[in-house]
Amino acid sequence: MANDKIEHEIEYFDEESQTIDLVLDDGTNMTCDVIGLFEVDGVEYIALAEPNSDNVLLYIYEEIGDEVSLKNIESEEEYQAIADEFMELFSDLFEDEE
Numbered sequence: 001m002a003n004d005k006i007e008h009e010i011e012y013f014d015e016e017s018q019t020i021d022l023v024l025d026d027g028t029n030m031t032c033d034v035i036g037l038f039e040v041d042g043v044e045y046i047a048l049a050e051p052n053s054d055n056v057l058l059y060i061y062e063e064i065g066d067e068v069s070l071k072n073i074e075s076e077e078e079y080q081a082i083a084d085e086f087m088e089l090f091s092d093l094f095e096d097e098e
Helices: 076-087 089-095
Strands: 010-012 017-022 027-039 045-049 057-063 067-070
Touching: 010 017, 017 045, 017 067, 027 057, 027 076, 045 076, 057 076
Parallel strands: none
Antiparallel strands: 010 027, 017 027, 027 045, 045 057, 057 067
């Protein structure tokens, strides 16, 4: 198997609520709660909680100087792998909801 070991770090944001504002394709703004940052194979990702929903949004996360950049995960295969890794890393956040 090509994916022998996935390296990752987790940074939780549950101590004090942090949010991030997204500008959607239609120009509207959406404020999401930050669930956490995690790294997979040297790439940093961010998990956001969509407001008034159970949906989790996953993006590639980059800091460039003082600016934060979020990029869409373009490949469906990469997105599914990152979503699976997110569920494994953050499963303790969802265990109480069942």
